[in-house]
Amino acid sequence: MFHQRSFGSLGTHFVRTQLRAIHIGFRRMANIATTYSDPVRIAVIGGTGVQSLPGFTHVATLDIETPWGSPSAPVSVLHHPSSSTGKPLPIAFLSRHGQHHEYAPHEVPSRANIAALRSIGVRTIIAFSAVGSLQEAIKPRDFVIPNQVIDRTKGIRPFTFFEGGMVAHVGFADPFDEGIAKIVRKCGHSLEGEGVRLHDTGTIICMEGPQFSTRAESSMYRSWGGSVINMSALPEAKLAREAEIAYQMICMSTDYDCWHDSGDVTVEMVMGHMKANAENARRFVGAVLDELSKDEHADLVLAKHLEGSMKFAGGITGVIGRKPEAKKNIGWLLPGYFE
Ligand SMILES: CSC[C@H]1O[C@H](OP(=O)(O)O)[C@H](O)[C@@H]1O
Numbered sequence: 001m002f003h004q005r006s007f008g009s010l011g012t013h014f015v016r017t018q019l020r021a022i023h024i025g026f027r028r029m030a031n032i033a034t035t036y037s038d039p040v041r042i043a044v045i046g047g048t049g050v051q052s053l054p055g056f057t058h059v060a061t062l063d064i065e066t067p068w069g070s071p072s073a074p075v076s077v078l079h080h081p082s083s084s085t086g087k088p089l090p091i092a093f094l095s096r097h098g099q100h101h102e103y104a105p106h107e108v109p110s111r112a113n114i115a116a117l118r119s120i121g122v123r124t125i126i127a128f129s130a131v132g133s134l135q136e137a138i139k140p141r142d143f144v145i146p147n148q149v150i151d152r153t154k155g156i157r158p159f160t161f162f163e164g165g166m167v168a169h170v171g172f173a174d175p176f177d178e179g180i181a182k183i184v185r186k187c188g189h190s191l192e193g194e195g196v197r198l199h200d201t202g203t204i205i206c207m208e209g210p211q212f213s214t215r216a217e218s219s220m221y222r223s224w225g226g227s228v229i230n231m232s233a234l235p236e237a238k239l240a241r242e243a244e245i246a247y248q249m250i251c252m253s254t255d256y257d258c259w260h261d262s263g264d265v266t267v268e269m270v271m272g273h274m275k276a277n278a279e280n281a282r283r284f285v286g287a288v289l290d291e292l293s294k295d296e297h298a299d300l301v302l303a304k305h306l307e308g309s310m311k312f313a314g315g316i317t318g319v320i321g322r323k324p325e326a327k328k329n330i331g332w333l334l335p336g337y338f339e
């Protein structure tokens, strides 16, 4: 048993190393750059079933190391052919659960993900999530643009950049970005009738997982007014707020969790709906990027409304009390804020 286990882990390491080598080899063969000199302002985080964004021109793959470790995958820089400006719009794409869905929800390195995106200039994130529906009216394959979240994670995920000698308390009354949400809703409605059904608002219950909910929990969440349930909105949205990034989730319903008589949620169910509706998700994100690339949204995309907010939220620790390691890390995330 012992031998089997140690051989197994060596084997896994070997296979991973080989896969990485093959992957880097492909990147070289495909002539994909490993650096990108212009700032990238918009990122898409892909969730379950969205490990890549087909239909965009892949121009660079960035391996970024942060004080909080490596992100869940290399960050891809894609060019979106903007219909409004004519210039290609660079966007970053990051697969939340890794390139092959190897990170469970509680293992996703969210701090590294958000810090890595911020470090290349990202100020707006559109995050995808596969969710269970807690309301009859939200049918499988419907999209929901959430405006609230209830935290049912268990405190086992690192959830702040500010600790170890730098304290911050940032406002989180509205966990998503209403300015970005308005644009996302408008784009979603423009696709209605072409297979997209959209719910303009909703409350996400973000549970710990990785196991799905019990029937009692599912009923309780419904009685709380929850619209949908996932395992990924937090701490991602909180960390984005601390990084002064405008963050909006787009949820796609894949099941009725376990409260409904149509059958309990399974991974097959989630993946089946994600796969069947992938083209709608792609068209949806394309429409959102088209709209965000317009000059009139430049300040919104740059999250000017959040700029500088952490100087005050994070200025609570007296200069003498700031620990060098924490200061160094925060300096990496928000250069020049706390000198
Ligand atoms: C595979 S079902 C549970 C899984 O799906 C959702 O992932 P994501 O939000 O990344 O699309 C949910 O949050 C769970 O992680």
Ligand SMILES: Nc1ncnc2[nH]cnc12
Pocket (backbone or CB within 6 Å): 130, 131, 132, 133, 207, 212, 213, 229, 230, 231, 254, 255, 256, 257, 258, 265, 270
């Ligand atoms: N029922 C569910 N519970 C939690 N996360 C989910 N993601 C998709 N369906 C889900």
